[in-house]
Amino acid sequence: MKKYPIVIAIDGTSASGKSTNAKLVAKALGYVYVDTGAMYRTLAWHCLKKNVDVHDAKLVANACRRWKTDLCCVEKDGLRVVQLLVDGYFPEKEIRTPETAAAVAHVAAVPKVREWMKKTQRDCIQFGDLVMEGRDIGTNVFPETDYKFYLDATLAERSARRAADGVNENLAARDQRDSQRAVAPLMIALGAKVINNSAMTSEQTSKLLLEEIYNRFPAK
Ligand code: DC
Numbered sequence: 001m002k003k004y005p006i007v008i009a010i011d012g013t014s015a016s017g018k019s020t021n022a023k024l025v026a027k028a029l030g031y032v033y034v035d036t037g038a039m040y041r042t043l044a045w046h047c048l049k050k051n052v053d054v055h056d057a058k059l060v061a062n063a064c065r066r067w068k069t070d071l072c073c074v075e076k077d078g079l080r081v082v083q084l085l086v087d088g089y090f091p092e093k094e095i096r097t098p099e100t101a102a103a104v105a106h107v108a109a110v111p112k113v114r115e116w117m118k119k120t121q122r123d124c125i126q127f128g129d130l131v132m133e134g135r136d137i138g139t140n141v142f143p144e145t146d147y148k149f150y151l152d153a154t155l156a157e158r159s160a161r162r163a164a165d166g167v168n169e170n171l172a173a174r175d176q177r178d179s180q181r182a183v184a185p186l187m188i189a190l191g192a193k194v195i196n197n198s199a200m201t202s203e204q205t206s207k208l209l210l211e212e213i214y215n216r217f218p219a220k
Contacts, residue, residue, distance in 0.1 A: 006031070006129045008213060009137035011189065012151030014171050014178070015158035017197055017205055018133040021151065024206035025213070026131035027079055034082045034124050036134035036141070037104075039117055041095035042084050043067070044103040054106040061112035071120065073127040082124050101167075105174055109181040114140075118184075135178055138189030146216055148192035149209060157198045 008031065010022045019035060026033040043064060047054050052063045070085045083090045094100065107113055114136075121141045124130055134141070138148035153161075155172055162169050178186040188194060193212050197205040 004129075005125055006147065007125070007137075007142045007145040008131040008147040008149070009142055009145050009189070009192075010131065010133040010149045010151065010209075011135055011138050011186070011192070012149075013153070013158065013175050013186070014169075015161045016151040016153050017161075017202055018151055020202045021197075021206045021209060022131045022133040023079060024202060025209050028206070028210055029129070029131070029213070031129040031131045032073060032080045032082060032124070032127045034121065034130055034132040036117065036121055036132060036137065038095055039084045039120065040108045040113075041100050041104050042086060042091060043113060044107045045091050045094050045097075045100045046086055047107060048099060048103055054103040057110045057112075060107055060110045064110070064113045064116050069120075071123060071126075080127070082127060082130075084120070098167075098169075101169060105177040105181075108135075109177065109183070111183045114183050117141075135186040136184040138192050139187060140184040143189070146191075147213055148189045149212070150188045150192045150194045151205070152194065152196050153198040154196075 008025060010018050012018050023033055044054060046067055047060055047063050050063060052059045054060060068087050070088070071082060072085060073080055073082050118141050121132065124132070132142070138145065138150070158171055162171065175186070195205060195208060
């Protein structure tokens with residue numbers, strides 16, 4: 001029997017191609033795309049804007065408890081996308097600045113923040129079948145899903161991809177913080193299909209993902 005709604009969980013390291021491939025898969029299946037990293041970035045941006053010290057877990061947890069947010073689903077480039085609005089605003093550009101990138105791993109390590117994010121991310125199911133990308137979707141947010149994937153590539157390849165996007169970021173440091181935090185660290189979920197796409201194009205990666213997803217669909 002087909003379980004509704006379906007959640008495709010795509011986790012993995014930074015710059016491992018999660019966003020590109022999650023979008024391709026969501027488009028191919030007609031599912032809603034959810035970028036959970038954007039939600040953590042939005043909280044980091046909000047803290048910076050409100051002068052909340054992102055190194056102080058208590059203050060960050062307070063900010064997270066108080067901020068006024070809404071989930072919405074919008075159509076963007078032929079894809080249905082979930083957005084987390086703060087006071088009715090989606091800070092699309094602001095969450096991609098180097099300042100926000102530097103702050104986000106601190107915010108994402110706060111246990112109360114992860115609790116809030118898990119609940120909010122699970123609420124996305126209201127929009128239908130999902131392709132959700134992040135670090136802990138298969139291990140923590142939707143551990144019950146049968147569709148778990150873990151993308152990775154060599155550090156050199158991932159750094160080159162970020163550099164090609166004009167972003168100079170210490171990926172090794174961010175990976176280490178994401179993997180070593182106490183709550184919901186980045187790790188391979190039980191039953192996840194691991195794909196190292198260092199030598200693969202996104203076309204090849206998304207094709208492999210889709211094949212695996214179709215194989216896992218229950219027989220009608
Ligand atoms: O995927 P990204 O670079 O936009 O993620 C931003 C940060 O948020 C990154 O440091 C990892 C963290 N993150 C997380 O801890 N859990 C998620 N589900 C998604 C992102």
